Amino acid sequence: ETGVTQTPRHLVMGMTNKKSLKCEQHLGHNAMYWYKQSAKKPLELMFVYSLEERVENNSVPSRFSPECPNSSHLFLHLHTLQPEDSALYLCASSQDQVNYGYTFGSGTRLTVV
Amino acid sequence: DAKTTQPTSMDCAEGRAANLPCNHSTISGNEYVYWYRQIHSQGPQYIIHGLKNNETNEMASLIITEDRKSSTLILPHATLRDTAVYYCIVRTIYNTDKLIFGTGTRLQVFP
Numbered sequence: 001e002t003g004v005t006q007t008p009r010h011l012v013m014g015m016t017n018k019k020s021l022k023c024e025q026h027l028g029h030n031a032m033y034w035y036k037q038s039a040k041k042p043l044e045l046m047f048v049y050s051l052e053e054r055v056e057n058n059s060v061p062s063r064f065s066p067e068c069p070n071s072s073h074l075f076l077h078l079h080t081l082q083p084e085d086s087a088l089y090l091c092a093s094s095q096d097q098v099n100y101g102y103t104f105g106s107g108t109r110l111t112v113v
Numbered sequence: 114d115a116k117t118t119q120p121t122s123m124d125c126a127e128g129r130a131a132n133l134p135c136n137h138s139t140i141s142g143n144e145y146v147y148w149y150r151q152i153h154s155q156g157p158q159y160i161i162h163g164l165k166n167n168e169t170n171e172m173a174s175l176i177i178t179e180d181r182k183s184s185t186l187i188l189p190h191a192t193l194r195d196t197a198v199y200y201c202i203v204r205t206i207y208n209t210d211k212l213i214f215g216t217g218t219r220l221q222v223f224p
Contacts, residue, residue, distance in 0.1 A: 002156070033211075043157070043214040056211065090156045099147055099204050099212045104156025 003027045006091050006105035014113055021076040021108045023091030031097045032074040035090040050097055081112045117201045122219040131188040133218050135201030138182040143205050148186045150197040191222045
């Protein structure tokens, strides 16, 4: 365990479903991130939260909706996804957004059918 | 942003040192070199970072050339569990400069 826990580990959802991915960190960090990793592609930064405020949204479609209710929890709400959204979704946290010491969770493997 | 160039893949015998190179010829003075690795189907793991001095920790050593245009990550005694994709990233440390991953080097450690 890295101190960043993601649930569920695997998720299969239909294109009309609504689901949420959860990330929880027990490291006392104040910044949290969502990354997407599609097959054979590099990780793509999706969202950044610092002190529970969204500070970056990298042109992510509105069918992905992040939520950060407190500094320990981060959600990614999903609705009307497409099959090409199937990927590994990774959550990470860090202190003060410095680039060393990012701690990643093990990810949620999402399949959209 | 400074770009990095890494070999696509490398092999290493178990117990030997694994030397992973990275070229970053356009690095600027305030940019650090970071190394992360990603074991299959897991999240990336931070390994080490440095500015201009060589660095060592319990996982690896980082050797940065004097002109800072290239660096080498050294795993002194590779094990099968070191099989992973290794990412060399050059970024500033500022909070507006997010960690962006490239394609990395796939290291295969064989028995």
